[in-house]
Amino acid sequence: MKRHAIRTLDELDLRLRGSVATVGVFDGMHLGHQSILDRLLSAAARRKAPSVCVTFSVHPRAVLGGEAPQQILSLEHRLDLLEARGVDHAVVIRFDEAFAQVEAETFVEELLVRRLGVAELVVGHDTTIGRARRGDSTKLAELGLRYGFEVVAMGQVVVDGELVSSTAVRRAIASGELVRARRLLGRPVSLLGRIVHGDGRGATLGFPTANLEVTSEAFPPLGVYAVTAECSLGVLPGVMNFGMRPTFRQAAERAVFEVHVLDRTDLDLYDERMEVSLHSYLRRERRFDGPDDLKRQITADIAAAREVLARAGIGATE
Numbered sequence: 001m002k003r004h005a006i007r008t009l010d011e012l013d014l015r016l017r018g019s020v021a022t023v024g025v026f027d028g029m030h031l032g033h034q035s036i037l038d039r040l041l042s043a044a045a046r047r048k049a050p051s052v053c054v055t056f057s058v059h060p061r062a063v064l065g066g067e068a069p070q071q072i073l074s075l076e077h078r079l080d081l082l083e084a085r086g087v088d089h090a091v092v093i094r095f096d097e098a099f100a101q102v103e104a105e106t107f108v109e110e111l112l113v114r115r116l117g118v119a120e121l122v123v124g125h126d127t128t129i130g131r132a133r134r135g136d137s138t139k140l141a142e143l144g145l146r147y148g149f150e151v152v153a154m155g156q157v158v159v160d161g162e163l164v165s166s167t168a169v170r171r172a173i174a175s176g177e178l179v180r181a182r183r184l185l186g187r188p189v190s191l192l193g194r195i196v197h198g199d200g201r202g203a204t205l206g207f208p209t210a211n212l213e214v215t216s217e218a219f220p221p222l223g224v225y226a227v228t229a230e231c232s233l234g235v236l237p238g239v240m241n242f243g244m245r246p247t248f249r250q251a252a253e254r255a256v257f258e259v260h261v262l263d264r265t266d267l268d269l270y271d272e273r274m275e276v277s278l279h280s281y282l283r284r285e286r287r288f289d290g291p292d293d294l295k296r297q298i299t300a301d302i303a304a305a306r307e308v309l310a311r312a313g314i315g316a317t318e
Contacts, residue, residue, distance in 0.1 A: 001083035005057070007094045009102070009110040014089070017117040020044040021052040023129055025059055025166075028072040029081045031186045032124065032157040032164040037085050039154060040122045050088040052116050056095040063100050070217035072169055077192040077216065077275075091116075104130025108143045120150045127153070159183050169218075176221040176281055188277040191216065191257065195231075195269045198258070205291060207298050209241075210269055212257035212276065222255060226280040226305035228314060229259050231272055236261045237314050239298075239305040240276060243285035262302065280308040 006012050020043045026033045037053075044051035057075055062068035073081070075092070082090055091111075093099060107130050112118040121140060129135035135143075137153040144151040157164040164184050172181035173189055181189050191214050198211035210229070222243040229236050238261040245256065259276055261267060282304050288294040 001079070001087055001090055003079060003090050003092065005092045005094070007096070008099070009107070009115070012091060012111065012115050014091075014115050015117070016050050016052070016089075016115070018047060018049040018119040019052050019089075019116045020047060020049055020120045020122065021054060021112060021116050021118045022122045023054040024124060024127055026053070026055055026078055026082070027059065027069075028166045028169045028185060029078065030164050030166065030169050030184050031159060032154075034085075034186060035157050036122055036124055036154050037082075037087065039152060041086055043120050043122065043152075044088070047119060049119060051086070052089040052091060052118075053082050053087050054091045054093065054111065054116075055082075056093050058095055060095050060100070063095055063097055069166070070170060072166060072173070072216060072218040074192060074215040077190075080192065080275075101131050104135025104139055105143065106130070107135065108140070108147065112149070113147045118149045120152065122152045122154065124154055125156050173218050173220050176223075178220070178278055178281060188279055189220065190275050190277040191219075192273065192275045193257065195272050195274055197270060198256075205295050205298065207260050207295075207302075208265055208267070209258040209260045210267070210274060212259060212274060214257055219255070220278065220281070222285045224282040224285065224301050225278045226282055226308040227259065228277045228279065228309070229261060230275045230277070231269055233267070233269075236264065237305070237309045238262055238276075239282070239301050240278070241285065260298075260302070262306065279312055279314075280305075282308075 004012055004014060020040055022036055022040050040051050059068035059071065079090055112121065123137060123140065141151045160183060162168060169181055169184050172184060178189055193212035193214035195210045196213045225240045227238050227240045229238050238259050240257060240259045242257050243255055282301055288297060
């Protein structure tokens with residue numbers, strides 16, 4: 001997937017013909033977003049045309065309302081998932097106060113028509129673009145008639161009686177409802193980050209960990225989780241502690257992600273990216289009396305994680 005980062009519409013050095021495009025934040029990449037992308041990709045394949053997702057580096061509400069919702073996915077994670085779906089181009093707009101003043105007509109004419117050559121625009125049921133959010137689906141349909149492209153507004157997606165939305169996903173993650181979040185996402189809750197150096201305390205206990213620096217914001221409750229970790233070595237089963245490490249005198253200043261990969265003590269993954277998928281919450285974080293007490297609990301956590309992952313059909317590494 002080709003990625004194009006721009007601040008203004010005229011910065012985009014791209015001239016497509018007959019593309020199929022969509023516009024949105026796509027935070028979470030939940031089943032509602034996936035329905036939009038499915039239509040985008042099927043239309044592009046039918047038309048033998050490039051597929052384009054126009055998205056934003058920050059949530060527009062951070063500029064329009066002064067406060068944005070906690071992001072479920074970092075921008076990097078969103079783009080990775082778009083690429084995995086098979087989108088050809090991602091146009092990432094830096095949404096700021098100047099861009100917020102762009103009229104819907106200008107957005108459509110300058111970006112969608114002149115640069116993307118859009119033949120079909122696929123949007124969500126609540127998509128709005130342009131200044132004061134005037135470019136709703138009705139306005140976009142009018143502009144489509146003017147400029148000669150089709151507009152398809154996708155309907156709401158409901159799972160088990162619940163409307164799928166980024167807000168619903170955030171609430172499920174924050175309350176630790178991993179099963180509910182997975183139903184809304186169509187996949188496990190996951191975190192993408194880069195492995196950084198820690199204090200090496202896990203290795204001294206016999207359980208080395210990868211310390212993950214994560215830039216998203218919608219996190220589950222503190223505690224221990226059965227996980228799988230995807231990195232350059234493949235998808236590895238593991239156990240993750242997300243917390244403040246209260247057992248030690250120098251507890252963390254903020255909650256940290258520490259991933260122990262099962263049956264591997266030889267990993268050297270510093271500076272690599274790792275995506276960690278959360279399969280089950282095992283227990284809350286608590287303070288232990290000392291290293292021996294903590295080691296016994298970690299051993300129990302690993303056994304519990306093995307059981308959970310085995311039920312999910314995920315085995316340990318050799």
